[in-house]
Amino acid sequence: xxxxxxxCFICAVAFFFYYTNNSTEQTEIELPSLHSKNALLLNxxxxxxxxxxxxxxxxxxxxxKIMTAIVAIEMTTDLxxxxxxxPQTISKFTAQNASMAGxxxxxxxTIEDLLYGTxxxxxxxxxxxxxxxxxxxxxSFVTLMNNKAHELGLNDTHFVxxxxxxxxxxxxxxxxxxxxxxxxxxxxIFYQILTSKSYSTHVPNALTITSSLLTKIPGGEGxxxxxKTGYTPEAGLCLASIIEKDDKRYIFVTTNADGQAWxxxxxxxxxxxxxxxx
Numbered sequence: 001x002x003x004x005x006x007x008c009f010i011c012a013v014a015f016f017f018y019y020t021n022n023s024t025e026q027t028e029i030e031l032p033s034l035h036s037k038n039a040l041l042l043n044x045x046x047x048x049x050x051x052x053x054x055x056x057x058x059x060x061x062x063x064x065k066i067m068t069a070i071v072a073i074e075m076t077t078d079l080x081x082x083x084x085x086x087p088q089t090i091s092k093f094t095a096q097n098a099s100m101a102g103x104x105x106x107x108x109x110t111i112e113d114l115l116y117g118t119x120x121x122x123x124x125x126x127x128x129x130x131x132x133x134x135x136x137x138x139x140s141f142v143t144l145m146n147n148k149a150h151e152l153g154l155n156d157t158h159f160v161x162x163x164x165x166x167x168x169x170x171x172x173x174x175x176x177x178x179x180x181x182x183x184x185x186x187x188x189i190f191y192q193i194l195t196s197k198s199y200s201t202h203v204p205n206a207l208t209i210t211s212s213l214l215t216k217i218p219g220g221e222g223x224x225x226x227x228k229t230g231y232t233p234e235a236g237l238c239l240a241s242i243i244e245k246d247d248k249r250y251i252f253v254t255t256n257a258d259g260q261a262w263x264x265x266x267x268x269x270x271x272x273x274x275x276x277x278x
Contacts, residue, residue: 035266036254038174044249058255060172061230062122064164067145070184079112083133098124107203116199120211124163131162166232178253181240195226223275237267243275
């Protein structure tokens with residue numbers, strides 16, 4: 001009987017410490033006023049630490065490229081497979097004033113080159129070429145993206161294109177983007193690309209691609225390990241980032257910050273604010 005009582009006591013103590021340690025991780029925090037109208041902060045386990053209009057339907061802009069990249073990675077067995085950048089791809093996205101990685105018509109590029117162009121430089125030239133190389137067309141690739149969204153339970157999400165250019169039917173929510181982002185960063189190839197500051201392509205005339213996020217952070221990358229930026233007039237400034245403090249990682253996703261691609265980076269300011277509040 002005494003042994004049983006001692007066993008129960010040990011179990012109770014163990015449960016107490018386990019519950020205390022884990023509930024500490026789940027404590028929500030208060031953030032000062034944010035520029036972004038939609039936000040969600042999660043710890044590495046997926047516990048919600050802060051949320052703001054996380055279920056509102058939003059336009060994801062270039063956060064779309066998180067899905068583009070992870071689908072391409074999962075559908076490709078050889079990242080060194082080569083393809084060509086078609087002239088019509090360049091002309092199409094130049095006409096739409098889309099952000100470009102800097103590839104030229106006729107360039108021979110690898111899938112790896114295109115992935116870096118997609119995640120670091122947010123290039124529509126990269127996403128368009130990637131879609132053609134993997135699925136034969138952007139339309140077919142978008143079907144793969146929507147199938148993946150369904151698989152991940154992204155019920156507020158529907159993709160129309162691979163780049164995030166505005167379309168009224170191209171929608172998501174910050175909660176859905178957070179689910180997608182958590183899934184994507186578990187892939188080591190995706191994570192390596194996302195957290196790189198720069199990359200040189202393998203085309204004959206080397207192209208250096210730099211992170212559209214890490215190069216804009218005052219004083220260097222600091223706490224922000226990497227992330228994906230986004231902007232359209234309809235979506236505002238958007239950001240999905242991984243931040244670190246005290247050897248713990250957090251995910252912070254925001255959309256709808258006022259501003260433009262060339263104005264003060266309020267989406268990055270919000271991410272740094274979240275880091276400071278942890």
